[in-house]
Amino acid sequence: MIKMLIDSDYQTLKKMANPIKKPFVICDLDVLKTNLERVGEDLRKKNKKMRLCTKSVRVPEIVKYAEEQDFINGLFNYNSAEALFYAQEYRIRDILIGYPIMSELDAEEACKAASYENVEITVIVDNTHHVDLLEKYCNKNGVHLKLLVELDVSYRFFGMHLGVLRSPLRTPDDVISLARYIDDSNNVSFRGIMGYEAQNASVGDNKFLYRWLKKRSREFVNEHRATVVNELEREGFECEVVNGGGSGCYQETASEEVITEIGIGSLLFKSHIFDSIHSLNHFDPSLFFVLEIVRKPKNDVTTAFSGGYTSSGSDPAIPKPVIPHNIKTIKFEEFGEVQTPFKFNPDHIHLHLGDPIFCRFGKAGEPLEHFNEVNIFEDGKITGTYKTYRGLGKRFS
Numbered sequence: 001m002i003k004m005l006i007d008s009d010y011q012t013l014k015k016m017a018n019p020i021k022k023p024f025v026i027c028d029l030d031v032l033k034t035n036l037e038r039v040g041e042d043l044r045k046k047n048k049k050m051r052l053c054t055k056s057v058r059v060p061e062i063v064k065y066a067e068e069q070d071f072i073n074g075l076f077n078y079n080s081a082e083a084l085f086y087a088q089e090y091r092i093r094d095i096l097i098g099y100p101i102m103s104e105l106d107a108e109e110a111c112k113a114a115s116y117e118n119v120e121i122t123v124i125v126d127n128t129h130h131v132d133l134l135e136k137y138c139n140k141n142g143v144h145l146k147l148l149v150e151l152d153v154s155y156r157f158f159g160m161h162l163g164v165l166r167s168p169l170r171t172p173d174d175v176i177s178l179a180r181y182i183d184d185s186n187n188v189s190f191r192g193i194m195g196y197e198a199q200n201a202s203v204g205d206n207k208f209l210y211r212w213l214k215k216r217s218r219e220f221v222n223e224h225r226a227t228v229v230n231e232l233e234r235e236g237f238e239c240e241v242v243n244g245g246g247s248g249c250y251q252e253t254a255s256e257e258v259i260t261e262i263g264i265g266s267l268l269f270k271s272h273i274f275d276s277i278h279s280l281n282h283f284d285p286s287l288f289f290v291l292e293i294v295r296k297p298k299n300d301v302t303t304a305f306s307g308g309y310t311s312s313g314s315d316p317a318i319p320k321p322v323i324p325h326n327i328k329t330i331k332f333e334e335f336g337e338v339q340t341p342f343k344f345n346p347d348h349i350h351l352h353l354g355d356p357i358f359c360r361f362g363k364a365g366e367p368l369e370h371f372n373e374v375n376i377f378e379d380g381k382i383t384g385t386y387k388t389y390r391g392l393g394k395r396f397s
């Protein structure tokens with residue numbers, strides 16, 4: 001049995017947090033490893049692989065640990081600079097640059113990453129301009145890049161567009177025509193397709209309408225991706241990689257026959273936006289940030305320093321206080337850049353100036369840009385620190 005931070009009593013955590021300068025981040029590494037292994041158990045049964053979405057982790061030592069697991073194909077990087085970092089520092093064998101490149105500087109960087117021995121770089125494309133740029137720079141640098149064509153797998157329902165607005169490629173013909181274009185190039189080659197079903201991956205199960213739409217969307221995505229892969233194969237294009245995603249629907253994506261791998265990142269930390277997804281109930285939170293109480297404006301309100309570590313999106317993922325239990329943020333103020341007030345019942349909880357408040361991020365990864373290091377919690381105690389991208393002086397986003 002592992003001693004989970006989330007189940008630890010407040011007095012113990014208070015003692016542990018006392019000497020550390022706040023705000024700080026702490027990762028329950030035992031829980032993170034268990035979360036990862038749970039994904040592995042599911043994927044091994046289905047004979048599918050995971051590709052680690054590094055933007056949702058941003059801690060190279062954790063990325064490296066995950067990448068070494070037998071069910072992980074490689075990395076799903078944010079951009080060419082991040083890919084170059086993992087090629088240079090860690091010689092990661094299989095790196096996918098998961099979003100298109102449209103600048104010469106970035107193309108140069110991707111080629112530099114591909115020039116490392118035993119490192120293979122794949123890039124997402126969805127039009128001929130992407131291909132032309134990469135072909136030109138591969139030729140100039142004497143390297144080869146593989147390409148994944150991004151398929152639009154958004155679900156259209158009565159005029160609504162459910163899913164991300166990224167690739168314009170919707171039909172088998174759209175994808176086949178770009179695959180042919182790639183095939184006519186000399187320095188880049190077709191490796192397969194990627195389609196990210198965000199409408200399934202990042203929507204909770206807490207409303208009947210959401211569950212219903214997710215079910216309809218799943219039926220559509222399964223059939224759509226299978227049709228495209230089958231048509232590609234009929235035209236002679238073998239899909240070595242068929243990537244779908246992500247954390248919030250990985251079991252369903254893995255059940256799709258044509259899928260070879262799933263892009264997953266945030267589930268390692270089980271950020272709280274995933275709490276309302278039933279299929280992830282057996283995953284536990286592994287990443288927390290800790291604030292310090294600096295004021296007591298009222299008998300039942302205490303105010304901590306800092307806290308505004310939200311993640312971007314139309315509905316920004318706001319953090320949530322978790323320890324001590326039963327404290328709440330204040331609706332009209334919420335987590336603030338410099339001050340965060342919490343309401344509590346003074347008959348049940350005693351909070352003093354200087355006490356810590358443990359919180360969970362809404363979606364992990366992005367908020368780690370505020371921190372230089374992550375404290376590592378193992379077997380009930382802090383055993384060290386890992387540097388974040390920021391701590392290493394790196395900025396990729």
Ligand SMILES: Cc1ncc(COP(=O)(O)O)c(C=O)c1O
Nearest residue numbers: 056196245246247263264265266
């Ligand atoms: C293309 C793609 N695949 C997969 C994911 C899943 O990432 P995560 O598991 O961190 O939610 C994302 C997240 O934005 C993505 O953009």
